[in-house]
Amino acid sequence: MRFSREVRLRRHPRGKVEPADFRVVEVPVRDPRRGEVLVRNTFTSVDPAIRLRLAKTGQSGYFPPFALDAALDGIMTVGEVVESRADGFAPGDAVWHALGWRDYAVVEAGAPALNGLGTLTRLDTALAPPQAFLGPLGGMGLTAYAGLFLVADLRPGDVVWVSAAAGATGCLAAQFAKLRGNRVIGSAGSGEKVAWLLDELGLDAAFDYKRGLVAELLRAAAPDGIDVYFDNVAGHHLEAALGALRRRGRVALCGAVSEYQRSAPAHGPGNLFQAVANDLTLRGFRGSSYVDHMAEMQREVGRWLGDGRLRYRETIVDGLERAPEALMSMLGGGTIGKTLVRIA
Amino acid sequence: MRFSREVRLRRHPRGKVEPADFRVVEVPVRDPRRGEVLVRNTFTSVDPAIRLRLAKTGQSGYFPPFALDAALDGIMTVGEVVESRADGFAPGDAVWHALGWRDYAVVEAGAPALNGLGTLTRLDTALAPPQAFLGPLGGMGLTAYAGLFLVADLRPGDVVWVSAAAGATGCLAAQFAKLRGNRVIGSAGSGEKVAWLLDELGLDAAFDYKRGLVAELLRAAAPDGIDVYFDNVAGHHLEAALGALRRRGRVALCGAVSEYQRSAPAHGPGNLFQAVANDLTLRGFRGSSYVDHMAEMQREVGRWLGDGRLRYRETIVDGLERAPEALMSMLGGGTIGKTLVRIA
Numbered sequence: 001m002r003f004s005r006e007v008r009l010r011r012h013p014r015g016k017v018e019p020a021d022f023r024v025v026e027v028p029v030r031d032p033r034r035g036e037v038l039v040r041n042t043f044t045s046v047d048p049a050i051r052l053r054l055a056k057t058g059q060s061g062y063f064p065p066f067a068l069d070a071a072l073d074g075i076m077t078v079g080e081v082v083e084s085r086a087d088g089f090a091p092g093d094a095v096w097h098a099l100g101w102r103d104y105a106v107v108e109a110g111a112p113a114l115n116g117l118g119t120l121t122r123l124d125t126a127l128a129p130p131q132a133f134l135g136p137l138g139g140m141g142l143t144a145y146a147g148l149f150l151v152a153d154l155r156p157g158d159v160v161w162v163s164a165a166a167g168a169t170g171c172l173a174a175q176f177a178k179l180r181g182n183r184v185i186g187s188a189g190s191g192e193k194v195a196w197l198l199d200e201l202g203l204d205a206a207f208d209y210k211r212g213l214v215a216e217l218l219r220a221a222a223p224d225g226i227d228v229y230f231d232n233v234a235g236h237h238l239e240a241a242l243g244a245l246r247r248r249g250r251v252a253l254c255g256a257v258s259e260y261q262r263s264a265p266a267h268g269p270g271n272l273f274q275a276v277a278n279d280l281t282l283r284g285f286r287g288s289s290y291v292d293h294m295a296e297m298q299r300e301v302g303r304w305l306g307d308g309r310l311r312y313r314e315t316i317v318d319g320l321e322r323a324p325e326a327l328m329s330m331l332g333g334g335t336i337g338k339t340l341v342r343i344a
Numbered sequence: 345m346r347f348s349r350e351v352r353l354r355r356h357p358r359g360k361v362e363p364a365d366f367r368v369v370e371v372p373v374r375d376p377r378r379g380e381v382l383v384r385n386t387f388t389s390v391d392p393a394i395r396l397r398l399a400k401t402g403q404s405g406y407f408p409p410f411a412l413d414a415a416l417d418g419i420m421t422v423g424e425v426v427e428s429r430a431d432g433f434a435p436g437d438a439v440w441h442a443l444g445w446r447d448y449a450v451v452e453a454g455a456p457a458l459n460g461l462g463t464l465t466r467l468d469t470a471l472a473p474p475q476a477f478l479g480p481l482g483g484m485g486l487t488a489y490a491g492l493f494l495v496a497d498l499r500p501g502d503v504v505w506v507s508a509a510a511g512a513t514g515c516l517a518a519q520f521a522k523l524r525g526n527r528v529i530g531s532a533g534s535g536e537k538v539a540w541l542l543d544e545l546g547l548d549a550a551f552d553y554k555r556g557l558v559a560e561l562l563r564a565a566a567p568d569g570i571d572v573y574f575d576n577v578a579g580h581h582l583e584a585a586l587g588a589l590r591r592r593g594r595v596a597l598c599g600a601v602s603e604y605q606r607s608a609p610a611h612g613p614g615n616l617f618q619a620v621a622n623d624l625t626l627r628g629f630r631g632s633s634y635v636d637h638m639a640e641m642q643r644e645v646g647r648w649l650g651d652g653r654l655r656y657r658e659t660i661v662d663g664l665e666r667a668p669e670a671l672m673s674m675l676g677g678g679t680i681g682k683t684l685v686r687i688a
Contacts, residue, residue, distance in 0.1 A: 061591065062621035234616065247405065253619050268612025272578065275597050275628025277406035282626040284619025 002029040006071040006102035012056040022324040041079035043131040044100035046326045046339040051260040075100030078130040094123040094130040115288035135338035143287030144172035145297040147252035164232035166193035168338035189333040215240040235267045242274040253284040313337030346373040350415040350446035356400040366668040385423035387475040388444035390670045390683040395604040419444030422474040438467040438474040459632035479682035487631030488516035489641040491596035505529045508576035510537035512682040533677040559584040579611045586618040597628040657681030
């Protein structure tokens with residue numbers, strides 16, 4: 001008999017996530033049935049959207065909240081097929097699926113998860129190691145790619161600002177824009193992150209948003225304004241962008257990490273009239289809504305990775321039991337690049 | 345020697361507009377020079393955007409604030425050519441231009457005003473009386489037309505909510521959507537207005553936003569949600585829309601009349617994350633940005649007017665000196681349809 005640890009939600013966090021909100025439970029693993037595979041998970045994802053799903057009541061239209069005292073269904077994970085009773089999958093295959101934060105998962109082939117993003121899929125490890133499919137070659141890559149090219153409709157000459165630019169999605173969006181030849185400003189929450197944006201990613205300008213008023217720091221970095229804002233933060237960052245966007249500017253509303261840990265109502269931008277004055281477009285989106293573009297994204301991003309033109313960085317936390325700690329660290333701004341938990 | 349009265353701004357209003365913020369001055373009218381015409385103004389426009397331009401500091405990117413102690417340049421007006429020294433214009437012609445809130449104006453032919461919207465233009469009075477060109481056949485018509493069809497990209501089957509639906513632009517947007525076969529909900533600020541929306545304009549549902557919480561009133565009128573929101577109000581109305589919009593819903597951000605008289609910072613929507621969760625698009629716009637579509641709009645709207653399928657209503661205040669009073673009444677919700685001042 002095989003056993004699997006899984007992280008469960010004990011109680012809904014109030015404000016900041018705490019270790020005591022979770023518990024790790026060991027459960028027996030059942031054999032896969034016809035059409036299913038058994039996967040030994042190797043890396044599981046830690047991303048800001050998980051925070052939203054820890055709340056008691058969900059955001060209307062968004063992925064539903066996690067159930068209490070149950071495995072957390074709907075978290076992207078990579079692993080190796082141990083046993084297969086599904087066509088097209090064999091032991092040893094590297095795969096992704098959405099049953100993360102546990103050692104083993106029994107996954108039904110073809111069953112859609114996370115709006116199709118998390119459907120069991122074999123990974124082309126000739127392109128990159130499996131965990132890269134939780135970063136640039138997976139949901140993060142798709143989110144950055146779709147947000148920049150399809151949602152914000154990036155054009156030659158656009159000046160682009162990416163917030164949380166040292167984060168998993170932000171660092172990709174910022175580099176994608178650079179690779180297309182745009183001028184890119186990044187912001188992040190520490191001097192170390194800013195140095196990485198400038199020295200390693202080669203952004204044109206970067207600032208630490210904690211060192212002053214965001215609107216003023218942005219103005220110093222982009223005195224003539226911006227055309228595209230890739231928003232991972234919301235709140236005062238979005239307000240600063242609205243004040244800096246030029247005529248017919250565009251915002252890709254991707255996330256609102258400044259708001260996820262607040263217990264008070266979110267801070268709505270007080271200067272939304274700027275959108276009227278300057279013919280601005282704000283478009284919210286989820287990467288999973290663009291899952292049809294995954295193969296196209298993987299081709300282009302795979303090429304950039306192969307050429308060594310795209311950098312990515314992972315913050316790896318070892319041990320499944322430390323997944324909540326990894327989440328807390330990421331939400332507190334303590335990680336750079338994609339945050340992963342190595343399970344085995 | 346001819347004299348002309350003109351309304352001038354004496355001081356910047358704080359909060360609500362007051363009569364003492366203005367004064368009426370009589371000035372001599374100079375003869376038109378080569379390339380100019382002299383117009384006797386007959387009707388001048390009163391619209392919410394004027395309130396924004398009475399502020400001391402303008403909205404970045406928007407029309408600049410009015411100068412103190414000078415004629416208010418940049419207000420749409422219709423009148424009759426009295427004397428012409430410009431090709432293509434003859435005495436007796438009905439025209440529009442942007443030098444309103446005065447008895448007479450000397451207008452340079454071809455000089456652009458209000459982003460091209462207010463350039464001196466001869467009116468086809470076979471289509472409708474001149475003052476209709478300050479309403480459905482002019483900037484208001486263009487704003488409703490562009491907002492609905494170009495900005496919000498109205499599609500068959502969309503459920504549409506129009507706020508300030510008894511206002512000059514709102515009543516057109518609501519009817520345009522009805523004429524295209526959509527289900528339309530209107531909101532306004534009095535029982536009389538709501539009755540007009542239902543009984544005269546034939547909207548599918550309407551509510552008085554003062555009779556409860558906007559979000560709840562909207563939910564009762566559109567229990568299955570909405571696809572398009574035509575926003576003239578901002579604030580809590582926009583928040584209600586964000587909560588009701590279905591996947592891939594769209595907002596045309598046209599105006600923010602709930603905010604124009606506030607001295608406190610505007611109320612930003614606290615639930616903007618709904619845009620991320622539901623792939624919503626919010627697009628701000630100004631009618632004048634779509635001035636290239638004016639002829640197309642006039643053809644279509646002119647046909648609807650000619651067929652008697654489009655209703656419009658004017659609130660006419662008599663006497664130039666009462667223009668400030670008309671503005672105050674409109675901003676306070678006391679007028680229905682297009683608010684005009686009859687000068688002569």
